[in-house]
Amino acid sequence: xxxxxxxxxRFRTGFFIWWIIWGALHALLITSYGYPAEASVADSLVTNxxxxxxxxxxxxxxxYYLPYGNQYWYVLFLSLxxxxxxxxxxxxxxxxxxxxxxxTGYLIFLANAYWIRLxxxxxxxxxxxxxxxxxYTQEEEQENRQxxxxxxxxxxxxxxxxxxxxxxxHFLFNSLNSISALIGxxxxxxxxxxxxxxxxxxxxxxxxxxxxxxxxxxxxxLELYLEIEKVRFGHRLSTSIIKxxxxxxxxxxxxxxxxxVENAIKFGLYDTTExxxxxxxxxxxxxxxxxxxxxxxxPQTASPRRGTGFGLNxxxxxxxxxxxxxxxxxxxxxxxxxxxxxxxxxxENPDH
Amino acid sequence: MKTLIIDDEPLARSIIKEYLQFHxxxxxxxxxxxxxxxxxxxxxxxxGLIFLDIQMPKINGxxxxxxxxxxxxxxxxxxxxxxxxxxxxxxxxxxxxxxxSKERFDKAIAKWQQSGxxxxxxxxxxxxxxxSSSPAEQQRVVVKMAGKIRIIPVDDILYLEAxxxxxxxxxxxxxxxxxxxxxxxxxxxxxxxxxxxHRSFMVxxxxxxxxxxxxxxxxLALLKSGAxxxxxxxxxxxxxxxLGL
Numbered sequence: 268x269x270x271x272x273x274x275x276x277r278f279r280t281g282f283f284i285w286w287i288i289w290g291a292l293h294a295l296l297i298t299s300y301g302y303p304a305e306a307s308v309a310d311s312l313v314t315n316x317x318x319x320x321x322x323x324x325x326x327x328x329x330x331y332y333l334p335y336g337n338q339y340w341y342v343l344f345l346s347l348x349x350x351x352x353x354x355x356x357x358x359x360x361x362x363x364x365x366x367x368x369x370x371t372g373y374l375i376f377l378a379n380a381y382w383i384r385l386x387x388x389x390x391x392x393x394x395x396x397x398x399x400x401x402x403y404t405q406e407e408e409q410e411n412r413q414x415x416x417x418x419x420x421x422x423x424x425x426x427x428x429x430x431x432x433x434x435x436x437h438f439l440f441n442s443l444n445s446i447s448a449l450i451g452x453x454x455x456x457x458x459x460x461x462x463x464x465x466x467x468x469x470x471x472x473x474x475x476x477x478x479x480x481x482x483x484x485x486x487x488x489l490e491l492y493l494e495i496e497k498v499r500f501g502h503r504l505s506t507s508i509i510k511x512x513x514x515x516x517x518x519x520x521x522x523x524x525x526x527x528v529e530n531a532i533k534f535g536l537y538d539t540t541e542x543x544x545x546x547x548x549x550x551x552x553x554x555x556x557x558x559x560x561x562x563x564x565x566p567q568t569a570s571p572r573r574g575t576g577f578g579l580n581x582x583x584x585x586x587x588x589x590x591x592x593x594x595x596x597x598x599x600x601x602x603x604x605x606x607x608x609x610x611x612x613x614x615e616n617p618d619h
Numbered sequence: 620m621k622t623l624i625i626d627d628e629p630l631a632r633s634i635i636k637e638y639l640q641f642h643x644x645x646x647x648x649x650x651x652x653x654x655x656x657x658x659x660x661x662x663x664x665x666x667g668l669i670f671l672d673i674q675m676p677k678i679n680g681x682x683x684x685x686x687x688x689x690x691x692x693x694x695x696x697x698x699x700x701x702x703x704x705x706x707x708x709x710x711x712x713x714x715x716x717x718x719x720s721k722e723r724f725d726k727a728i729a730k731w732q733q734s735g736x737x738x739x740x741x742x743x744x745x746x747x748x749x750x751s752s753s754p755a756e757q758q759r760v761v762v763k764m765a766g767k768i769r770i771i772p773v774d775d776i777l778y779l780e781a782x783x784x785x786x787x788x789x790x791x792x793x794x795x796x797x798x799x800x801x802x803x804x805x806x807x808x809x810x811x812x813x814x815x816x817h818r819s820f821m822v823x824x825x826x827x828x829x830x831x832x833x834x835x836x837x838x839l840a841l842l843k844s845g846a847x848x849x850x851x852x853x854x855x856x857x858x859x860x861x862l863g864l
Contacts, residue, residue, distance in 0.1 A: 437674070440698035441628065444717035448634035501629040536627075540653050540676045565677075567770070 271330050272402045273323065282322075290315040306365055306373045313364070314357040318388055321349040322395040329399040333407070342396050350388035354381070423588055438496075438529075445499050460498055467491040471522055479518040479614055482549055482556060486510065489528055493545070496532055504536065505544045514549040517556040518614040520589060524558060526582055527607050531562035534605060538564045556611040564605045579607060586611075620736070621648045621664060625657035625680070626672035626696065631717065635670050635696070638724040645728070652676075654683035655768055666691050667736060670715075673697045678770065682761040684739065686768060692738045694727050760788060762795040769795065773812070777826050777844055779804055781819035791844065814861050816840060816854035824861055 272278045290311045297307035325345060334341040358377060365374060442464055449457035470488035486508070497504050528545070535543040541563075548559040579596055586595045590612060597608040622645045624632045632650050639647055648664050651657040653676045661669065671693050673680040684690050695707065695714040707714045713727050731737075760771045771790060780787040785796045786804060805815050815821045826842045830850065833839040838850035840858070850858060858864075 437698045437700065440717050441631070444634065444698065444719075445628065445630040447718040448630040448637070451637050452633060499628050499630065503627075537674070537676050540655060567772075 270406065271326050272399060273326055282319075286315055286319045300376075302373045302376065303369060306370050309364055310357075310361055310373075310377070313360050314353075314384070314388075317353040317357050317360075318350075318391055321353045321388075321392055325349060325392060325395050326399045329396065329403055333403045334400060342393070342400060346389055346392035346396050349392045350385055353392075354385045354388045357384075441499055442495050449498075456498070460495065463491050463495050467495065471525070478521065480521050482510075482515045482517050482519055482558075485519050485521065485524060486515070486547075486549065488522070489524055489547070492525065492528065500536060503542050504532070505542070507544060507546050509546075509548040509550075511550040514551040514556055517551060517611070519556060519611055520585065523582065523585065523611075524560070524609065527558075527560050527579065527609060530579060531560050531605075531607070534564045535562035554613050556613075558609045558611075559606060560609075561604050561606045563603050564600075566600065566603060582609065620644060620668060621646050621666040622668045622670065623647075623649050623651065623657070623660055623664065623666040623691075624670045625651040625654070625660075625675070625683070626670070627652055627675045628672070631672065631696065634718075635724075638721050641721070641725070642728055654678040654680065657683050658686055658763075658768060661687055661691065667738075668692045668694065668731065670694050670696055673700060678761050678768065686761065686763045690739050692731055692736055694731065760797065762788065762797050764795055771795065773808060774823075774825075776813075776823055777842055777846065778823060778848055779813075779821040789844075789846070811861060814854070814858050816848055816850040816858055818851070820848050820850075820854075822848050822858075824858070827862075830855075830858070 273282060293315060294304075294307045294311035297310060298304050328345065332341075358381065361377060362374060442460070446457050446460050446464070449460060467488055470491065490508070493504075493506050497506070528547070531545045532543075535545055543563055546559075546561045548557075550557050550559075579598065583593065583596045586609075587593055595610045595612075597610070599606045599608075622639070624635050624647070626632045626635070636647060636650075639645055645668065648666060649660050651660050655677065657669070657671070660666075669691050671680040671684070673695060674697065675683075680695065684693065696717060696719070697714060698717045704714075704716075713730055715723060715727055758773050760773065760776070762769050762771060771788060775790045775792075777789045777791065779801065780789065780794075781801050782796065784798065786799050786801060788795045788797055801815065801819070801821060804813070804821060808821075812823060812825065813821050814824055822840055822842070826844065827840050828843055829841040831839050831841065833849075836852045838855050840848040840850050842848065
């Protein structure tokens with residue numbers, strides 16, 4: 268339910284000040300015509316008190332029944348009813364109060380001025396009605412916008428969560444199989460691999476989307492992953508990592524690089540039969556965190572010519588959801604080397 | 620009985636070796652790193668049983684088997700893979716899901732021995748390959764030429780031509796034979812790219828430069844390479860709908 272404009276203290280104060288000024292003007296005007304001051308004060312209090320009450324009621328009615336589209340008649344009708352009622356009621360009350368014969372002249376003046384007073388009351392009520400309609404319409408729009416934003420944020424969070432969760436079950440089962448083999452031949456290494464795998468899994472599970480991590484931490488879980496893969500693939504896989512200390516201090520969404528490195532491994536190891544070196548370079552360039560991952564591939568058989576290829580779409584989508592930019596992932600092929608470059612703008616506000 | 624292990628992970632091979640020690644009737648004659656090595660070793664050493672991983676460099680386990688004229692008995696070993704598991708269950712080939720226990724391994728051996736040490740049938744293999752390949756693997760065709768293995772990305776195929784029991788795959792670098800039927804390729808290849816224009820021809824629509832009328836109700840499609848492909852009446856209708864004419 269929308270708030271009434273009179274529930275906002277700023278507007279409520281304005282409302283009362285307006286009525287005090289207006290009431291004072293009313294009393295002053297009538298006194299200036301030579302009528303008794305008591306009569307004009309009583310008139311001002313009764314008339315404007317009733318009118319103010321009417322406006323208060325109007326603002327509450329509109330809170331529940333807001334006219335839609337072109338229902339101008341509703342606005343007119345509401346203002347007319349309230350001005351008629353308040354005007355007649357004030358005339359009736361004043362006739363009851365001002366019984367002293369001194370005030371007879373004033374009562375005649377009051378009766379003569381009935382239509383003018385009705386006109387003024389109508390204008391006041393009308394003003395109030397129009398202001399309230401504007402206010403509530405705007406309130407409602409804001410509420411809708413808020414709701415839409417909330418819904419979008421929810422679905423975006425869900426999507427980001429899903430994108431992050433796509434851990435390869437293949438990797439997990441093959442790692443367990445390696446551990447199973449090591450238990451027989453090399454229990455010490457088996458144990459250390461269990462620890463690496465646990466640390467890696469914990470790192471992937473723990474991180475919340477909006478808790479950005481520094482590159483140092485991201486690289487640690489990547490290295491865990493790579494160490495496990497090295498145990499699996501033996502001498503076929505080696506890695507070289509170049510880190511620039513400035514880049515290592517920059518922030519990155521958690522697990523963003525995981526699919527990039529998984530791809531590098533997948534295409535490096537499954538697309539060639541030779542020994543494979545995966546290079547990772549982290550650097551800072553123009554206040555942008557730049558991560559370059561390269562892997563060998565076979566241009567004869569791999570399908571990078573098919574669009575983006577190499578399954579980097581989830582990374583692209585995630586960066587788009589975070590930055591509304593599509594130019595942060597770049598891929599290039601040079602002979603038998605495939606290069607993926609990820610650019611991450613500086614992260615100013617982690618809550619955003 | 621001679622056996623062979625084909626798996627790209629050294630530790631995955633070592634656990635099979637360890638379990639095999641308890642089966643002296645099975646003699647381990649070799650270990651292979653990938654499908655290419657496996658292909659060579661099977662032809663040279665003629666094992667009676669192989670342990671075959673599916674996800675391997677270059678060509679997968681199914682593709683490798685497909686290249687072998689007379690494949691041996693196979694026990695597949697694989698980590699979780701939704702494509703493969705469905706295929707195994709519907710075709711009753713034995714498989715071991717990594718990591719597997721010694722008991723499960725022994726059971727697979729016993730099952731194979733009870734079945735009369737049956738080797739895998741070519742037909743069964745075709746079904747497995749069709750049902751288990753991931754979309755990425757359907758982007759290529761593996762062929763064998765003069766004892767060497769070639770991987771042809773489907774985009775490189777100009778057209779396919781039926782030739783007795785084979786299908787001739789025409790590419791810019793020449794033609795390759797594959798022991799398959801036209802309807803197999805029709806079911807595997809992307810229908811918006813490859814159209815069966817004729818009983819014996821299937822064409823990559825990207826390659827077509829012109830379609831001319833030819834005798835009565837037939838047409839001829841002219842390809843960029845200069846080849847002319849017959850188009851039957853029904854083939855012409857299919858071609859028109861794919862090209863949006």
